[in-house]
Each structure stands twice: as structure tokens, then as C-alpha cells.
Amino acid sequence: MSKIRALLSGPLKREKVQPERTMGRVVYDRNRCTKCHLCLRVCPTGALSLADDGFINLEDERCIRCSLCTRICPTGALRMVKE
Ligand code: SF4
Ligand code: SF4
Secondary structure (H helix, E strand, O other), X not given: OXXXXXXXXXXXOHHHOOOOOOOOEEEEOHHHOXXXXXXXXXXXXXXXXXXXXXXXXXXXXXXXXXXXXXXXXXXXXXEEEOO
């Protein structure tokens, strides 16, 4: 957990969000999701939300492609893909 704590307090701090670092679009694979909900803690726009079943909802229209979620997701369930 110390690595995650370091990410949250360092490079993934919300004020350091840099939307200009667009790399593509985020895709979500619920088969790889462990419901840890770390991604919900870092998304600055509300594009990610908690689904009734504990998995994640992704609203692409609200995503600014900051990649914070894909960088913190420990399982690769959230990935940035080229458009
Ligand atoms: S960080 Fe990854 S594994 Fe955790 S809830 Fe989000 S998508 Fe699922
Ligand atoms: S890439 Fe999109 S979904 Fe992921 S944290 Fe940034 S705004 Fe939220």
C-alpha cells in the first residue's frame, strides 16, 4: 500500500492533473476489476462512478483523458488505448 500512498500524495495529486497529456481513451475491463475503488479516489471529473454491483461505471463524455485512473489501477482493469 505504501506505493499507492506515494502515488496519491505525489504524482497523482489532483492539482497536478494535466489534461493535455492526452494519450487516447480509457477502457474498462470489469473481468480484471477487484473493486478496490482506488480509481474513484483519483478521478477529477466524476467520469468514474460506483455501480450498484460494486464495479465501476465509466462515462466517456466526462473523461478528460488525464490517465490518473489508469496509472493507479493495480490490475490493468482501466487502460488507456489509442483512438
Ligand atoms: S482501480 Fe482498477 S481494480 Fe480498482 S476498482 Fe478501479 S478499475 Fe477496479
Ligand atoms: S482518465 Fe478519465 S476516467 Fe480516468 S481519472 Fe482521468 S478523467 Fe477520470
